[in-house]
Amino acid sequence: MPLFALLAAIAPIAQDPATTTAPPSLVHAPPSGCLAYLELRSPAESIREFTTHPVLAPLLGELAKGALADSPELRRVVEFFEEDVDDPFLDVLGRLSDAGMSAWVTLAQPPAVTFALDSSDAAAGDTATRRLLSALAEATGHPGALDAPTEVVEGNPLWSIGDELTVARVGATTLVSNSRTSIDLVVSPKRLVRGKRALAKLLEAHSRRSRGEDAFVWVDYGALTTFVGMAGEAAGPAARIAELAEVPRRPRLQSLLGPGISQVVEASSVVLKVDLDAKGALSVELDGDDLAGERALWAHTSPDFAATARTNDCAHALLYRDFGTMLAERESLFEPKSLAAIATTVSQLELFLGGLTLADDVLPHVSPWIEMVSREVPFARSPRPDLRLPAAAFVFHLEPGSNIGERLDAAFQGIVSTTNIQRAQNGQPSYRLELGREGDFTWTAAMLPSPLEGDPVDASYNLVPACAVIGDTWVVATHQELLLDLRDELTTPRSVASPATGSAVETLAIHGPRLATFAREQMDALVLANSLNEGKTREQSRKDMEGLAWILERSDVLLSVAYGPDHVVLRAEVDFPGRN
Amino acid sequence: MTTTARLDAAGARHLLRRLAFGAPVRDVERCVGRERGEVVEELVADARAAPIDEEVRLLLPAGEVEYVQAWWLESMLGPVAQRVRERVALMWHGHFATSFDKVGDVHLVYAQNELFRTAGLGDFRALLHAVVVDPAMLVWLDGVENEKGRPNENLARELMELFALGIGNYDERDVKEAARALSGWTVRQRRASFVARRFDDGEKSVLGRSGRLGTREVVEAVLASEACPRWIARRLFRTLHAADPSEAEVAATARELVANEFDVGRTLSWLATRERFHAETERAARISGPVEYVVRTLLESGASLPATECARDAARMGQELLRPPSVEGWHEGRAWMSSTGWLARMRFARRVAGAVDEDPAELAARLGVADSRPWYDVVVGNGSSSDVDARTAVLASAEYQLQ
Numbered sequence: 001m002p003l004f005a006l007l008a009a010i011a012p013i014a015q016d017p018a019t020t021t022a023p024p025s026l027v028h029a030p031p032s033g034c035l036a037y038l039e040l041r042s043p044a045e046s047i048r049e050f051t052t053h054p055v056l057a058p059l060l061g062e063l064a065k066g067a068l069a070d071s072p073e074l075r076r077v078v079e080f081f082e083e084d085v086d087d088p089f090l091d092v093l094g095r096l097s098d099a100g101m102s103a104w105v106t107l108a109q110p111p112a113v114t115f116a117l118d119s120s121d122a123a124a125g126d127t128a129t130r131r132l133l134s135a136l137a138e139a140t141g142h143p144g145a146l147d148a149p150t151e152v153v154e155g156n157p158l159w160s161i162g163d164e165l166t167v168a169r170v171g172a173t174t175l176v177s178n179s180r181t182s183i184d185l186v187v188s189p190k191r192l193v194r195g196k197r198a199l200a201k202l203l204e205a206h207s208r209r210s211r212g213e214d215a216f217v218w219v220d221y222g223a224l225t226t227f228v229g230m231a232g233e234a235a236g237p238a239a240r241i242a243e244l245a246e247v248p249r250r251p252r253l254q255s256l257l258g259p260g261i262s263q264v265v266e267a268s269s270v271v272l273k274v275d276l277d278a279k280g281a282l283s284v285e286l287d288g289d290d291l292a293g294e295r296a297l298w299a300h301t302s303p304d305f306a307a308t309a310r311t312n313d314c315a316h317a318l319l320y321r322d323f324g325t326m327l328a329e330r331e332s333l334f335e336p337k338s339l340a341a342i343a344t345t346v347s348q349l350e351l352f353l354g355g356l357t358l359a360d361d362v363l364p365h366v367s368p369w370i371e372m373v374s375r376e377v378p379f380a381r382s383p384r385p386d387l388r389l390p391a392a393a394f395v396f397h398l399e400p401g402s403n404i405g406e407r408l409d410a411a412f413q414g415i416v417s418t419t420n421i422q423r424a425q426n427g428q429p430s431y432r433l434e435l436g437r438e439g440d441f442t443w444t445a446a447m448l449p450s451p452l453e454g455d456p457v458d459a460s461y462n463l464v465p466a467c468a469v470i471g472d473t474w475v476v477a478t479h480q481e482l483l484l485d486l487r488d489e490l491t492t493p494r495s496v497a498s499p500a501t502g503s504a505v506e507t508l509a510i511h512g513p514r515l516a517t518f519a520r521e522q523m524d525a526l527v528l529a530n531s532l533n534e535g536k537t538r539e540q541s542r543k544d545m546e547g548l549a550w551i552l553e554r555s556d557v558l559l560s561v562a563y564g565p566d567h568v569v570l571r572a573e574v575d576f577p578g579r580n
Numbered sequence: 581m582t583t584t585a586r587l588d589a590a591g592a593r594h595l596l597r598r599l600a601f602g603a604p605v606r607d608v609e610r611c612v613g614r615e616r617g618e619v620v621e622e623l624v625a626d627a628r629a630a631p632i633d634e635e636v637r638l639l640l641p642a643g644e645v646e647y648v649q650a651w652w653l654e655s656m657l658g659p660v661a662q663r664v665r666e667r668v669a670l671m672w673h674g675h676f677a678t679s680f681d682k683v684g685d686v687h688l689v690y691a692q693n694e695l696f697r698t699a700g701l702g703d704f705r706a707l708l709h710a711v712v713v714d715p716a717m718l719v720w721l722d723g724v725e726n727e728k729g730r731p732n733e734n735l736a737r738e739l740m741e742l743f744a745l746g747i748g749n750y751d752e753r754d755v756k757e758a759a760r761a762l763s764g765w766t767v768r769q770r771r772a773s774f775v776a777r778r779f780d781d782g783e784k785s786v787l788g789r790s791g792r793l794g795t796r797e798v799v800e801a802v803l804a805s806e807a808c809p810r811w812i813a814r815r816l817f818r819t820l821h822a823a824d825p826s827e828a829e830v831a832a833t834a835r836e837l838v839a840n841e842f843d844v845g846r847t848l849s850w851l852a853t854r855e856r857f858h859a860e861t862e863r864a865a866r867i868s869g870p871v872e873y874v875v876r877t878l879l880e881s882g883a884s885l886p887a888t889e890c891a892r893d894a895a896r897m898g899q900e901l902l903r904p905p906s907v908e909g910w911h912e913g914r915a916w917m918s919s920t921g922w923l924a925r926m927r928f929a930r931r932v933a934g935a936v937d938e939d940p941a942e943l944a945a946r947l948g949v950a951d952s953r954p955w956y957d958v959v960v961g962n963g964s965s966s967d968v969d970a971r972t973a974v975l976a977s978a979e980y981q982l983q
Contacts, residue, residue: 386641427684427719452769456687458641525638532650535886 025099112179260561299504393477405469443468602879626661677909749807868899933971940970
């Protein structure tokens, strides 16, 4: 699907999914106290779809190889199925779970993980379970040891396999867990007060969010962060979760990720859905629910201009960054230790703005909706760098009639001059400021002196920064060629959109084949960098990088962040137009 | 006194750790049972012949010194001959300490590093001539600012004080005159370029030589000083031994250096063959520098970790490659043992311990750390710790920090 067609597909994302399809029920209701829940509607079929997908299958194959290499336990499971079970793994899985599979995690030390495999045919499921147990006993040198259950609880057979594994049959369901207690909670349900609220939240999220995707994952993020905070670990996954909780309070991350992504971590529950549609397109959706508190930086209306991606873009983004509010409410929004850095940045910027203040004179005239364009540039007016990157430009939409663009041009020139002083002190060549004019159009560019014949052209030559006022926009680009490219496009009248309330969507569309061209051209350097960074052999890194380029060549990606009244939806849609 | 004794496993491990960063099993096995002299000469000869890999040039245009640091550290993990060459290059990097922080151009920093790699085991005199007009050195010690009428003495002073003679073997007048003789150089297109009009071609007198001296003549005057072989002998001795040399040992090593026509490889071979080097008191007696410790631990444990992270680990321990703290390089020995450096060593040991799955007791025995010390019994011997904790204790132990 071309880039603009992908962008055109954004609209449905903003809709509340609950209004489109009747929700299916849970595959298997977990007991109270569940921290995380996963369900696969048809695991064997989903695995078959993914493992026969022309683009995803090789990727999954490599991931599986890596997982097998890292995990002796997983290797033992695979060996067990290959050597000790007569039927292929997917056939066994199909018989055990053709009505779906679910898994849940409950709080214990170590965390208790329970799988429930539902069969449409109870007898077939029971036979498959017993055959597996028999093969397991055979494989471990105790033939016949698991032919009969080790006990029967309330009429349900139950096998305890050492201290590590418990298997039970309840109706048409096979239960497998590393915790006997967790099995007991299903086999003989108790009325637990603890965790009841979490279960209610899961049921509510499932009924509101699930549309029968291949995979549905729910995490009680609020409970998880509470437990993590109580554990107070300084390292490991718990510490990383605790760090995530700090993201919205860090201005740099807030500016980089935007208000939607950064505030997902404030959701009380998070739902992940994965789906591979009939045409082979992949969608991954992460919903953050029950967002509490003020969402001051949230986009509440769509932009008042129509963002247009071009077919030759490597990437195009429509971003929402409300720097005005970030600045005005910085003391309540951000962690105290970041306030000094904000004050420094603001005062430095204001120095270049010749007496204007960001909060009062600049930001009120600049829309929080910003476009980002990335495109390959021909390097017509500067040396072609040995390591090439695509050029990028930010398009700021200004209040019509505002003269703030000219002041921003002047600030840009001041910044380049100051940079030159620092470069001169370091013995580096200075940027030459160039003022361009073609008819009424003027622009500012800064370029390094051309390297002498035979000298390497460093990656810094990817940077020929330039800026200009183009219509009602102010554009700053990493490369002059891109700025001039955009001049022609932005001066063409664009449709004016009516800002719609409650349907704001940020987007980032990435055209894989164009990025793959860059990767291919610099494959040797990428392989070396990956090998040094990841600790892999050159051969492994080459395989990985070639694989990445191969996937990019066949992929278009659309990432979006849609804002709801109290929830945010992050969605990745990957189309594979070149999969054949 | 040199010896023809044969190497046992402990002797081979000692030799390989000092001369080639570490002693993986395969290399120890290759050495055991052979004559020390034969092994050492073969190592040095192979190091001279080891192919030069310039792969990192692919990443130089990125301008990131971190890639060169990582790539160099990875090169130190290569085959044994290559490791000998890299160990010598590291010695010269500490001796002619030049930092990217001031040079600012990764191409120049890499070119100097390549000089140490290609010329480090050869004639020290040629190396010194090359270093004095090395572009990175010219920037680092302000050689590019040194011109007729406006002499800059930095390069001349360090040439005498740190590179070739040592304090007390020259006087202030020698420095001033040498600075004039070293004038005229600049860096163009990342190469040293001599500009005649910037050169002070007047009469000078340096270390007893007079005339219209230029760069070549000044370096030759320095090399002709009796102090020079002694200064370099001290550096070579300290690289291989735990303790500073006695005056008699300095004199003997200097004589050997001169007799070998200043050949660094042959002089190191001579040092590494002597009974003094193989004495029991010399073994496991030298505190490993951070880079030595990181590389040795990876080599001997068999762990595979990203080179960029390992270079950062060494930096946290106090030795960031291509960024020495000053023109004096790194202070070694006990100076490596700061509290933050020690913590960084512990953290690194834990990462390595988590990346391998060898039985801790077997690892301790293989690395020569297992003995009856109390910590070993508590942490490794009685099996009460997790394997990762026990391996960490082995790799972070004071015994293993020594080489």
